[in-house]
Amino acid sequence: MLKRIHFLLLSIFLTLSSLLFPWSGHESYTYLVVKSLNLNLDKLVEIRPYTYKETRVYNTKYYYTDDFAGQRKFFDPLNDGKFPPDPSPVDGKLPAWQILTIYAQFPDFGMDEELNLSPLQSLIGNSQGVRHMRYKLGLIEAFEGDKSFLYFVDISKEAFAKGDEYWGYRFLSYALHYMEDLFQPYHETPGTFWEVVRSLMDKKTKNLLNNAHYAYDNYLVYLIHYSKHSEEVRKLIINTPKRRIPSNYEALINEVMMYGYSRFPEVHKHIKAAMGDILIERVPTIDDYQKLEAEGKLDRLYKVTKEIIVVMTGTIKAFLEDYLTTYAQK
Numbered sequence: 653m654l655k656r657i658h659f660l661l662l663s664i665f666l667t668l669s670s671l672l673f674p675w676s677g678h679e680s681y682t683y684l685v686v687k688s689l690n691l692n693l694d695k696l697v698e699i700r701p702y703t704y705k706e707t708r709v710y711n712t713k714y715y716y717t718d719d720f721a722g723q724r725k726f727f728d729p730l731n732d733g734k735f736p737p738d739p740s741p742v743d744g745k746l747p748a749w750q751i752l753t754i755y756a757q758f759p760d761f762g763m764d765e766e767l768n769l770s771p772l773q774s775l776i777g778n779s780q781g782v783r784h785m786r787y788k789l790g791l792i793e794a795f796e797g798d799k800s801f802l803y804f805v806d807i808s809k810e811a812f813a814k815g816d817e818y819w820g821y822r823f824l825s826y827a828l829h830y831m832e833d834l835f836q837p838y839h840e841t842p843g844t845f846w847e848v849v850r851s852l853m854d855k856k857t858k859n860l861l862n863n864a865h866y867a868y869d870n871y872l873v874y875l876i877h878y879s880k881h882s883e884e885v886r887k888l889i890i891n892t893p894k895r896r897i898p899s900n901y902e903a904l905i906n907e908v909m910m911y912g913y914s915r916f917p918e919v920h921k922h923i924k925a926a927m928g929d930i931l932i933e934r935v936p937t938i939d940d941y942q943k944l945e946a947e948g949k950l951d952r953l954y955k956v957t958k959e960i961i962v963v964m965t966g967t968i969k970a971f972l973e974d975y976l977t978t979y980a981q982k
């Protein structure tokens with residue numbers, strides 16, 4: 653019986669996660685992080701061909717291996733058109749910061765979709781969630797966002813070790829994507845246990861949980877580009893110092909998941925309080941956010957999100973400094 657209930661719950665939360673959106677604005681956020689580091693990331697890196705034998709399967713239609721610099725090919729549609737910069741390569745070379753920036757959104761553009769990744773596949777319409785999230789719901793744990801991070805860290809190391817800086821930075825940028833995803837609490841759980849149970853019978857609850865996930869995905873990019881706090885948020889990302897992190901990357905990504913999970917109750921409570929009625933209907937628009945913000949209804953959500961941004965940014969800065977000084981810039 654217990655097994656059956658688990659199976660049932662698993663089906664529900666897999667269905668809930670089947671319409672996935674990214675923790676949007678990976679490139680805008682990563683740009684602010686990497687530009688504020690003092691790690692010689694202005695250095696020019698020669699674009700090199702892809703020569704890797706990978707152990708993961710992808711939707712190869714979207715696993716592009718050519719370089720996109722200067723094409724704005726994968727920029728978030730919410731981008732304001734000016735930021736972050738994406739200049740064309742000069743003499744076949746790009747600055748390291750640009751590689752880290754423009755490829756941070758890349759894993760969301762189809763490479764992990766429509767795959768057969770596990771027996772859970774029959775329950776899920778979209779395999780992307782398997783790679784980008786790590787769910788904890790009651791006794792159930794599922795998905796492999798943590799493994800995705802570690803995988804790309806390893807292959808980035810391999811590239812740097814053979815002197816291929818271009819792919820070293822590019823794979824590292826993919827790794828950052830998965831770490832950023834795991835700081836988004838809705839990548840750890842879709843709702844409270846009882847909400848998930850209720851969503852079985854109640855479409856309103858189901859919609860609310862789905863849309864809450866997307867709403868928080870979009871909130872970061874809203875804060876960076878459209879909020880009255882945008883200036884403050886950008887400064888916060890730039891000025892946040894690195895924090896202490898475990899030197900073992902497996903322990904590190906574990907800590908990130910536990911952190912995301914631990915912030916879920918507050919984020920979820922404030923999102924529901926601020927936009928519960930909207931969430932039953934749809935994902936909030938930029939206008940919705942601006943209206944709610946002007947009315948002061950996002951104040952609590954903003955406060956918690958700033959705390960998450962500080963921990964996420966301090967962690968990523970510490971990781972990049974440790975990683976790059978150890979593996980990239982010997």
Ligand SMILES: [Zn+2]
Nearest residue numbers: 674760784833
């Ligand atoms: Zn993602």
